[in-house]
Amino acid sequence: MKITTKINLMTTAWILCVLLAVNAVVFFSFMKITVNMENVELLQKADNVIREMKMADSPLKIKEIFTPYLTNHNFIRTVQSNSKITDQATNDQFLAAKIKPKYVHKKETERRTIRRNDKEEQILIVRVPDSSGAITLEVAEKLSGLELAKDVLLSILAFCTIFGALLALLGGRWLSNLIMRPITNMINTMEDIEQSGIPKKIIIQHETKDELQKMAVTFNRMIGRLETNLEKQRQFISDASHELKTPLTVIKSYADLLLRRGLQNEEVAHDAIESIHSEATRIQKMTERFLDLADTESGDLLEIKLIHLVSFCENIFKQLKSAYKREISLHYQDASISAAADELKLKQAIIILIDNAIKYSTDKIDVYLEGNEQYTIITVKDYGIGISEFEIDNIFERFYRVDKARSRETGGTGLGLAIAKNIMKQHQGEIKVKSTEGVGTEVGLFLPKWKVGKELFLNDQNIND
Numbered sequence: 001m002k003i004t005t006k007i008n009l010m011t012t013a014w015i016l017c018v019l020l021a022v023n024a025v026v027f028f029s030f031m032k033i034t035v036n037m038e039n040v041e042l043l044q045k046a047d048n049v050i051r052e053m054k055m056a057d058s059p060l061k062i063k064e065i066f067t068p069y070l071t072n073h074n075f076i077r078t079v080q081s082n083s084k085i086t087d088q089a090t091n092d093q094f095l096a097a098k099i100k101p102k103y104v105h106k107k108e109t110e111r112r113t114i115r116r117n118d119k120e121e122q123i124l125i126v127r128v129p130d131s132s133g134a135i136t137l138e139v140a141e142k143l144s145g146l147e148l149a150k151d152v153l154l155s156i157l158a159f160c161t162i163f164g165a166l167l168a169l170l171g172g173r174w175l176s177n178l179i180m181r182p183i184t185n186m187i188n189t190m191e192d193i194e195q196s197g198i199p200k201k202i203i204i205q206h207e208t209k210d211e212l213q214k215m216a217v218t219f220n221r222m223i224g225r226l227e228t229n230l231e232k233q234r235q236f237i238s239d240a241s242h243e244l245k246t247p248l249t250v251i252k253s254y255a256d257l258l259l260r261r262g263l264q265n266e267e268v269a270h271d272a273i274e275s276i277h278s279e280a281t282r283i284q285k286m287t288e289r290f291l292d293l294a295d296t297e298s299g300d301l302l303e304i305k306l307i308h309l310v311s312f313c314e315n316i317f318k319q320l321k322s323a324y325k326r327e328i329s330l331h332y333q334d335a336s337i338s339a340a341a342d343e344l345k346l347k348q349a350i351i352i353l354i355d356n357a358i359k360y361s362t363d364k365i366d367v368y369l370e371g372n373e374q375y376t377i378i379t380v381k382d383y384g385i386g387i388s389e390f391e392i393d394n395i396f397e398r399f400y401r402v403d404k405a406r407s408r409e410t411g412g413t414g415l416g417l418a419i420a421k422n423i424m425k426q427h428q429g430e431i432k433v434k435s436t437e438g439v440g441t442e443v444g445l446f447l448p449k450w451k452v453g454k455e456l457f458l459n460d461q462n463i464n465d
């Protein structure tokens, strides 16, 4: 069943229930109040008759006392203690015969329903004992006013109920359409996206500021993110293919050269093979970087450990020093300084920074371990070519290199700092750079301080922001 039909039927059923409950309350209250009023009137009548009976000088005149109180549908009579009628006056013999006489000791009211010609009639009877208690005065009257009023009231209530139910049905349909319009809009947009494969936003026509608008805004935000990610992905594929194109062209041209002349000339063959080897190594390094980048962007779970930074850094330097033969000095005030991080990822980030320092400087390299209230900071400082202030904002972008030729010479891919930045984001940390052209560069990794009970590492947060 459609949601609109459901809302419609449910609201109508609910309003119908409410109307029926209200009608019942109105009906029964009306009946009670009206019968009470009739009751008071009849008791008054009975009291008057009893008073007049008391004043009567002859028992023979009793019937005469009753006569002025007679209507077309009532009776007045006196009943003895053996339930025998002593005097009775009535214009409605049928009614008088239908109600059995009853002797009472104290005032009593009774409401009875009798059947006359297949029609029901409501009869109100009051019984009042006289002051001596010897007889009971019984006055009964057909509640014809009540009958009429009851019929009118029932008709009005029935009409109101049907009218109310109709209004509820129409109102429910209008309301459900109003609620469903943005949802239908959203479903259509989603179907469009599914069919075309192209992310599309919902058009928000009115600023309603309700939950449905919030849902549409959230959906649009999600689509926006999807679009940005798709754009980033497209950009990455185009950049990566572009980057791979140069070494592949070099490899192809040397392979051509080998095919044409290489085998006759040993020197040419040697040069060609060396170049092919170097470009292939470059492609290999680049693809490794691609994988690293994808890994740091995927938001995989980190394996957070408490790392003692002094021994951790010394181990890394040992490996690097033997490969690059460069002087790397570690500086710290607190020998027990530690950080909570994923060991492999942190190592990867530190190596990227030191690798850059090695590539873009020739002097010594200093690494500082410090801490403040919020962060544990690892700073790599070199005294090399530095970066101009106009370039500094771009160096974290993928494939960005200040000096392409130099970077190519040194085997740079332009992905190192982008990977390091992602790693810091995974750790909810930061990476900051200070540099002066011709003086040197300082890059700091800021790792949030580990606190018990505080969840610092929500790994997939904002990696792609």
Ligand code: ADP
Pocket (backbone or CB within 6 Å): 352, 356, 357, 359, 360, 361, 382, 384, 385, 386, 387, 395, 396, 400, 401, 402, 403, 407, 411, 412, 413, 414, 415, 416, 417, 418, 441
């Ligand atoms: P690459 O693999 O080319 O080094 P990175 O992403 O690590 O790529 O660095 C991006 C660019 O930032 C580099 O090409 C270089 O121009 C500049 N850069 C990075 N680190 C330094 C540094 N320590 N000194 C000078 N320039 C640097």
